Amino acid sequence: MIDPQQNARVTVSEIAQLAGVSVSAVSNWRKRYADFPVPVEGTAAGDFFALNDVLVWLERRGKKVRAPKPVGLNELLWGVANALRDVGEANESLLLAMLQVLTLWRSSIKLNARAVSEEPSLWSGLRAASEDQLPVAWRHAVESLPVGDNPAVREVLSAPSVSWRAVRQVLVAVDRLANEGMREATARVFGEAVSLVIAQMQDSQAIRVFGSSTPRSLTSLIVQLLSPVRGIVYDPAAGHAMALAEAAREASEDIQLVGQEIAEYSWRVGVLHLALCGFEATLNRGDTLLHDAFRGRVADRIILDPPFNTRLTSTDIVFDPRWKYGTSNVADWMWAQHLLHHLAPNGVGVMVVPIASLSRSGRDAMIRARLVEAGELDAVIALPPGLVAGVNVFTALLLFDRTRAAKRGDVLFVDARQLGMSRRGLTNELTP
Structure with missing residues (x-):
């Protein structure tokens, strides 16, 4: 990757690209020719040379220079x-x-x-x-x-x-x-490039060990289910703010982005990600279930991909108006109630859950029954396994759509478990 500016600096490998030779050939030139350009800076990663000096030297030595490929x-x-x-x-x-x-x-x-x-x-x-x-x-x-x-x-x-x-x-x-x-x-073009690089780094094994991430295709599907994206858009488990950024790009009007994230590292990444995209947002740090920073407010659109199967102790679960349909020691359906508590009367929310939570007995079954009887749940979409990095289980989307009328008892079930796309041995993207 060579900067066309006159004061650009190049590495040994980039000199090799310019001359159409191997890196070892450039290393030999440095040893053989006393007039080979002197590095302008040396780092732990290697030496940097002034591009102008390199071009002059290559021309003087009769070396053919390849035009650098355009770099995106x-x-x-x-x-x-x-x-x-x-x-x-x-x-x-x-x-x-x-x-x-x-x-x-x-x-x-x-x-x-x-x-x-x-x-x-x-x-x-x-x-x-x-x-x-x-x-x-x-x-x-x-x-x-x-x-x-x-x-x-x-x-x-x-x-x-x-x-x-x-x-x-x-x-x-x-x-x-x-x-x-x-x-x-533009802020939009630069922001989209930043989002893509973050997603690529999330896909890499090196980054994955620090937490799971929602794949781009699933984020895109969630945002489409929220269409039209408007008003206040809220993500209670924001991560690197990938979903909030995607929602902002899809919005056809000015929206307000708000979110909360428990992990300090992810919160820091999310704050800068949204800033580099040019989006104004309020991203709070903290445990959403135990310390709700959005208390007393409602959102028009809610995106939620929380950590799966988080265990709560009895001392964690205190009286709270969010737990309208009951409490459980497993957080999955507590997250669902958090979403519903903050969803506006004409709002739409989408949540990712492990598919096992749809059939778990005990308190979870009681919460599910009450929630369905109240007409809160509109659709369940079963997804392929492995969509969430590092979590090789089947997942599903829950759709809560308060814009629909007369829907009590009417729940749509979609089986999309076969609509995954294998990549590097993992089924971690949805097909178009």
Whole structure:
């Protein structure tokens, strides 16, 4: 991936791509020719060379230069993620660190666009700082951000999730985004690319160990079931905010995004994900069932993909107006009641559940019966196994649609268990 800017830097592998030779051939050139360009920067991931110096040297040596292939925004962002892999940082930190640096970069563009006179940009100060100077430069950059309306963004950016050595590496990688085409990418285009890279990283085994994720095809189906997407859109178990971002893109009018997430890492990723997409949102952190941050409010559309089979103790379950149909030691049907409690009179909600919860006896059976008798449940869609990464069980969607009238006792059952698509040995996507 080669930046067409005149001040771009390239790696040994990218020089090999330019010259149409192997990496080992470039390594031999460095040893054989005393006039081979000197690296402008050396990192744990390897040396970086000035692209202009390399092009001049190749021409002087009579080496044919291949025109670089056009590189899309998705590929560039994936290259930024790989920069962290190259320095051996923890997998859990990789995604968050990339989003932190990208948020600073995008914010610097907005600040520069607003500037009346020329002055050193937020980004220039960061990229020029040495590793020792980075803590101060980072703090100054965060303090300069125009995020007064969203203090969560500033909180997440307060300290990078990786070492300063890794931050320096990612700053170099993000510089590859700085050509005019990428700089001028609209918030929607840039946001879609960020969402795609997050999804790709969720699909990888390295990221999967830190929590399951809803596949893109299932997220798309859920959002379609909510159509038209309008009003207040709420996700009580927001994760990386993939569903909220998808809902915002599908909305034909201005909507309000709200959510809550228990895992601090996922919450931090979700906050920056929505900010990079250009969506204003309120994403709270905490245990939704025990500490409901949305108390007293209702939503027009609710998306819910909660953790499966979470156990609750008797001390966890206290009197709460949410538990209209009863309580259980297994959280699946408590989540369903949470959804219904916050669903507006003309609202629509969709929830992912393990299919076993549809036939579980005891208190769960009692809650199900009461819920169906009250006419709350509209449809059950059985899904293929393995859709949720790391959870190789059959799942289902529950549809709650309060826009329908005279529906008591009328529940639609759809068997879509055979509509899965195998990929890398896993059935983890729905067919179109």
